Amino acid sequence: MAEYEKYLKSVLITEAQVQERVRELGQQISADYEGKGDLLLLCILKGGVMFLADLMRHISIPHQIEFMAVSSYGKSARASSGHVRILMDLASDIEGKHVLIVEDIIDSGHTLDYLSPQLEARDPASLAICTLLSKPSRREVDILVQYLGFEIPNEFVFGYGLDLDEKYRNLPFVGVVDLDVYQPEE
Ligand code: IMP
Ligand code: MG
Numbered sequence: 001m002a003e004y005e006k007y008l009k010s011v012l013i014t015e016a017q018v019q020e021r022v023r024e025l026g027q028q029i030s031a032d033y034e035g036k037g038d039l040l041l042l043c044i045l046k047g048g049v050m051f052l053a054d055l056m057r058h059i060s061i062p063h064q065i066e067f068m069a070v071s072s073y074g075k076s077a078r079a080s081s082g083h084v085r086i087l088m089d090l091a092s093d094i095e096g097k098h099v100l101i102v103e104d105i106i107d108s109g110h111t112l113d114y115l116s117p118q119l120e121a122r123d124p125a126s127l128a129i130c131t132l133l134s135k136p137s138r139r140e141v142d143i144l145v146q147y148l149g150f151e152i153p154n155e156f157v158f159g160y161g162l163d164l165d166e167k168y169r170n171l172p173f174v175g176v177v178d179l180d181v182y183q184p185e186e
Contacts (some may be wrong), residue, residue: 003169007158013150018132018160018173022051025130026058029100029147039063039127044070044111045050045088047104048167050161051132051149055102056067064097066090072111084114094100099124100147105133109141109166116143132160133174150174 033039041059043052045067056065069088099119106112112129119127130147139153156179158164159171164182 002170004158004164004175007164007168007182009155009176011173011175012152012155012157013160013174015172018149019054022054022132023058023176024054025147025149026060029055029130030058030060033063033098033100034061036098038075040094040097040099040124041065041102042090042094042099042119043067043102044104044115046169047163048132051104052102055130065090066092068096068115070111070115072114076172081136084111086118093122094119095123096125096159098126099128101127101129103129103131104147105135106131107138107158108133109139111142112143133157133162 008024018035024071039059039061041052041056041063043049043065046069054064054152056063067091068083068086072084101112101115101119103112116127116129129143130144131145132149134145134148134151135154136151156166156177157174158177159173161169161177163172164177
């Protein structure tokens with residue numbers, strides 16, 4: 001038995017379902033941004049990394065990728081504190097570019113509520129959001145999402161980029177954490 005299986009209550013989204021949806025999103029993004037100018041995919045680390053890697057393979061138009069790391073969580077916290085910090089900023093200028101934020105999940109919405117105005121201030125040609133997952137029932141601030149993979153219920157999930165205290169991001173599916181079994185580190 002693999003170690004992660006102990007913490008897995010159920011598989012919420014299978015690998016095949018993820019892959020099918022990511023392909024659709026890639027095709028939709030390609031069509032929408034075709035002929036518009038420079039497209040820049042801005043991946044929010046670390047959770048968005050697997051989504052970005054798969055998504056960009058399905059985007060057929062030329063584009064650039066960049067990374068930003070933000071944190072709104074204390075160690076082992078299960079809910080966003082609302083205190084967002086930029087841990088690593090973009091390495092290049094986004095002025096005049098069509099920026100598409102690639103995020104793993106929108107939960108309270110605080111992360112993107114903080115980040116979006118900061119990016120807007122740098123004068124991109126446009127700014128849009130592509131998130132694999134969204135938990136609408138947890139939202140504390142409204143976020144306008146242009147590309148959404150899946151709406152999910154209020155469960156703590158892991159896999160496909162999402163971590164359980166920094167581990168199991170490599171799993172190819174999205175699973176629900178069994179919080180009765182999983183003992184968070186202090
Ligand atoms: P928000 O600021 O509350 O919208 O939180 C967004 C961030 O919280 C995401 O980028 C994730 O890193 C993290 N997060 C929210 N829900 C989960 C979850 O169920 N599993 C793992 N990480 C999560
Ligand atoms: Mg995270």
